Amino acid sequence: MNPLAAAGLPRPDMSVAEASTLAQELFGRTGHITELGSQQDRNFRIQAAEGPSFLLKVANPEFTNDELLAQNEALRFLTAAGITVPQVVLGLSGESVYRYKDSGVRLLTFLDGSPLTSAGYLSPASATALGKLAGRTAAALSGLKSAGLTPSGLGRDQQWDLRNGVAVVERLQHHIQGQARRQQVLQATAHVAAALENLAGELRVQTIHGDITDDNVVAEPNRAGQAIACGVIDFGDLGYGWLVAELAVTLSCLLHHNPGEVGALIAAARAFDEQIRLTDTEIAALWPLVLLRGAVLEVSGEQQVAIDPTNAYAASGRDKEWMIFEQALALPFDLMRELFRSALGRPAECAPAPDGPVGARLLPAIKHAVPLDFSSTSPDLHGGRWRRSDSEAALVRDRIATATPASALLAPYGQFRMTRTEVDTSAEQATCALGTELFVPAGSAVHAPVGGTFTPTPDGAVLVCAGFSLILQGLECQLEAGTTVAAGELLGTVRSDRTVEYGRLWVQLSTVADLAPPQFATPDHAAGWLRLCPDPSQILGFRAAATSATGDDMLRRRQFHFAQVQEIYYQQPPQIERGWQHHLIDIRGRSYLDMMNNVTILGHGHPEIAAAAADQWQLLNTNSRFHYEVLGELCSQLSDLAPAGLDEVLLVNSGTEAVDLALRMAGAATGRSAVVTVKEAYHGWSMGSDAVSTSLADNPSALETRPEWVHLAAAPNTYRGIYRGPDSGPRYVADIARQLSELDSRGIAVAAFISESFYGNAGGVPLPREYLAGVYELIRARGGVCIADEVQVGFGRLGEYFWGFEEQRVVPDIITVAKSMGNGHPLGAVITTREIADAFRGEGSFFSSAGGSGLSCRIGLTVLQVLERENLQRNATEVGAHLKAELLHLMETHHIIGAVHGMGLYLGVELVRDRDTLEAAREETFAICERLRERGVIVQPTADRQNVLKIKPPLCLSMSSATFFVQQLDEVLTRGW
Structure with missing residues (x-):
């Protein structure tokens, strides 16, 4: 066979009927036959009524028997090596290859499975x-x-x-x-x-x-x-x-x-x-x-x-x-x-340049350099300054104003610049500097560090040296193209900037003579480009490179020292060091839309929170046993936000502590210990709060390890509970009524009922209508108290309601709140009646070191002020409604979406393998989250089955960002994960 000399290799002329006849006459095989695609051969699948399938292969006439026999031999050899390949089927006469119309005919077993051809994205x-x-x-x-x-x-x-x-x-x-x-x-x-x-x-x-x-x-x-x-x-x-x-x-x-x-x-x-x-x-x-x-x-x-x-x-x-x-x-x-x-773990093939001593410094008049920090950890880029289109130029202008003579401002080689980051984009941005950017007095002389051949360019010059090229931008020069220069010879001067007395000089090395490298590389290309464009520090005479921005060492350190019981998101987690509003930025300048950080309700890096914290640190930070204004002011505002009668506030430092304290107060108020809690709930990790937590995602043995004083009620999950639909509340209440009657008969008096006001841990599932009203009535009729866990949904996250229990039209006896209350600072509260608080006082005094500190109170007050002034609850209503409508629209084309739960900016997208059986798509959910991260979105699974995308972003989420999230989810569900 010599296809290079042939006119082409059209497929053999063969019909399905002929193939069926060949299969029967040569191999004794019959069944339903269909043709499969091929470039130059004919392939036919034969499916018998029972048993395996076979593949009849009719080779192009150019293929000789020797070539086909060689393929058969390779199939046998690979089978022996443990590789799954088709098996050769001998014909009725014992041959493996037959000729028909000049074509070789063979029969192979058909390998079950699907080709990758039709797949979109490959993980x-x-x-x-x-x-x-x-x-x-x-x-x-x-x-x-x-x-x-x-x-x-x-x-x-x-x-x-x-x-x-x-x-x-x-x-x-x-x-x-x-x-x-x-x-x-x-x-x-x-x-x-x-x-x-x-x-x-x-x-x-x-x-x-x-x-x-x-x-x-x-x-x-x-x-x-x-x-x-x-x-x-x-x-x-x-x-x-x-x-x-x-x-x-x-x-x-x-x-x-x-x-x-x-x-x-x-x-x-x-x-x-x-x-x-x-x-x-x-x-x-x-x-x-x-x-x-x-x-x-x-x-x-x-x-x-x-x-x-x-x-x-x-x-x-x-x-x-x-x-x-x-x-x-x-x-x-x-x-x-x-x-x-x-x-593959191989060293760079190109040697670092320059390879040998440098004859002269590039800028001999510049004695030292002051580094500029454009990275994600730069203190100069707080307050969202990095989002300005002129952020780099503005920082340079600020530094020039205080620069000393004979000094340069230096933006380091290898630094990943957050200033070049874009938000709400699936594509990585070119953030890694492949050269050093210098800002020096205009007119500064630039000399050849080593000898080479000079070539002017429209914006500078290239000096081709032995083993590398020196690329300069911002150089004013008079030399002719092809001029040979010696080390130390003047190349030109730094061009002036019309607005300042300093000019910009870009300095870059390339180890490949005919390669024009970019000035900046995307993070996924950076490892290669940094090898091709080495550090120019040697020719500058001072350090010009940034500290290596890699999260690998820090991840290994975390994994070694940080107890592994403390989980981490993602298989290859990015090292995130900056947040701004509803975005997160990693150390390589990659931005991510944050769709799950409900703790930072106002958004990341809020300048008012930072300013309030800094100011209070300089004034006073001590515990609540001292008297200071901000403590009384915060308690007063929380009381005003709560329903009438709930006017006693206890400050703590977390939701766990709030729930634990609420349980103790309920016991003190009733003199009892029994608590009714619902399944699929999470309330905290302390002995008390964990006892009433039933989430299998957090503790697979939760249902079997509850203490005897905890009594479990069915999960009021309107999507997959024992009763379904928004009107299932009375049926769940009736079950609890029977359960309470059984406890009455055993002489067990209930101290409290605790539940989330909105079924957050289950994925943002609203409780069925009339559920809390009916349960609260049953509990109170027995002298118990009702605890509303608002740690996740309180503070306006639901949009239409400030408190989750308002959606159920009830008033609890005790409210627990945290997370949003401090916008990331450890702060929580228990809000209750004076009667319950006084009963608890009978057990002794209480305080929380951080919960009621001056710093915590000042931050808590500022959170409430910003929430109101920036209309974030209204934003949760409007953006949340838009987001939910768009997600519901996705359900029409993506059947893996079983339901879209929630309201406001507390939503959950439940993923299932079958909408009838509701089989949870657990593994798919994790993989989808991984793919969304690759495309610039942070979201994670929640619920007992870990099959719900938990969507609870900062309340400053914009319409455009919400749309970007939907677009990315649609892309992932369409093209694969």
Whole structure:
């Protein structure tokens, strides 16, 4: 077979009826037969009424028997190696290959599973499985020769062998539609040829599958619904080839699933390398081969449609093939080489520059530099200053005003700049500085640090030195292009800025002579670009690099010292060091929409809270046994916000402490200990609050380990409880009435009933109508008290209601509140009647060290003031209504959404595998949260089944951000997770 000399390889002319006859006459197999897509062969699936399925393969006539027998031999060999592949089925005469109309005919077992082709986004788990399967297959096939198996059919010359890739493109390029597109493919192929020229001779050659892609693997879903490759099919491209081409082909197929993202590429390459370690030369050749694969796919696909217009399979793949080519072309070879080397634990291939002593300083008149901090931890960017379009320039102007002579302001190399962060975007921003930005007195002389060849540019110059290039921007120079300069020679002066006496000089190194690197890189590309553009500190004569911004060391330290019982969000958690309003920013300048931090009700970094805290720290901070104004003022305002009669306030430092105290007060007021609580509830972690907590997500043994004084009532969950619907309240109340009567008969008197006013822990599920009214009446009739846990839903989060119990039209005897009350500061309260408070006083005195401190009270007062002045409760109503309406709209197209719970800005999106059985989509929910994080949204699962997206953002959430969240959720549910 020599496809390079052939006119093309149209599929054999064969009907379904002929295939059915062949299957029966040659192999004795009958059943329902359907044709499957193929580029150059014919494939027919045969499904018998009972038993397994088979695949009848009718090969292109160009394939010889030797080539088909070689495929059969490889299938047997891989099976023995433990890799799932189709099995060869012998015909009635004992042969494995038959000829019919010049075509080879074989029968194989059909591998159950789904190809990855139809999948949208492929998760790191899916990419890892695909890379691992490709690596295992390559590693196994490398043993064919040592096993003495070298079938003659392996040496065929074929168009899919990337050793022939350049020739294939050149021969078939006339099939490409459009001159511009054709020229683009030819230029890219020439670039590949140049890159491979000095590498090809060192690339290992062995037997490879040659096409382990989304088309040619079968996958099974894991518990999260992610497709995990488990078997390899279609060995039509089997033959000798470059080992690294096996990985290149696999990586190429990921490009149309995850356009613009390198995470899946890195995951697949790492998994492949763990199976069969790549050499340095193979890593260098990898991305050129990915691009070559894209070019070959493009020309081959166009040729196939031209010679076989009825081939719908080939025609349908053309857009995908062009996308693969474009995506591969967009990423420079050198960048991808260093990204792969970094991910695979290899040192940088390029040496740090300059490699050797520096002859002179770039700016000899500048004696020292004052660093500028544009990072996410910069104290100069508080109060949302980083959101200004001129934030960097404004900070520079401030610093210039106090700068000393002979000094420079320096924005460090390698710093991830929060000032370049955008919010409400799914794409990473280019935040990592690949050079050093200097602000120096205008006219400062710039000298060559080492000798080189000078080339002026429109905004500066490039000095090409031995082993690296020095890129300067902001340089005024008179030298001619091609001028050879010596170390210490004057290159020019720093241009002046018309507004200030200082000028800007950008200094950047590049270790690749013909590569024009960007000034800033996105976080996912930073590891590669930083290797290609080294630290310029040596030529400046002072430190020009930022402290390495990596969260890896801190994460390891946390995992080692921070007890693991304290959970962490996400499998690969970002290190988040800044919050502003309803956004969070990590140390690499990536912004995230915060859809779950209900503690910071006003938003992150609120300047009034910061100012109030700072001011109070400088005045006084002591405990509530002292007398100071802010304590009385806070208690007075809380009393005014509570229903009439609830005018006694006890200040604490958390919701746990508030609930624990409320239980003690109920016992003191009634002289009893029995408490009724509902299932699927969480109230805290102390001995008392944990005793009444029944959340299985927090404690899988919660229902079996309650103390005897705790009595459990059914979860009043209107979506999945024992009674369902908003009108199910009376039925739940009737059950509690029977339960209380049974306790009466046993002589057990109830002290209290406690529940959330809005079923927050279950995912923001409203309680059924008349539920609390009926239960409160039953409890009070027996002399008990009613505790409303408002820790999550109080303070206006529901929008229409300030307190959750208002939605139920009841008044509790005790209110517990925390979280929102301090906007992140540890502050909570118990609000109750004077009668209950006086009864508790009989047990002794009480105080909380932090709860009633001057600092806590001042912050609590400020929170209430800002809530009112910024109309955040109204914002919760309006934005919450918009958000819920949009989420309900998503239910129409995404059946995984079983329900949208809640109101205001306390919502829950419940995800199910089946809307009838309500089987919880637990694993899917976690995976969806991971994918949303990748797209710039922070959200986490909640509820006992961990299948509800808890949506309780700061109340300053904007309409545009709410819309962005819905768009991202829609994208993830549409394209996969």
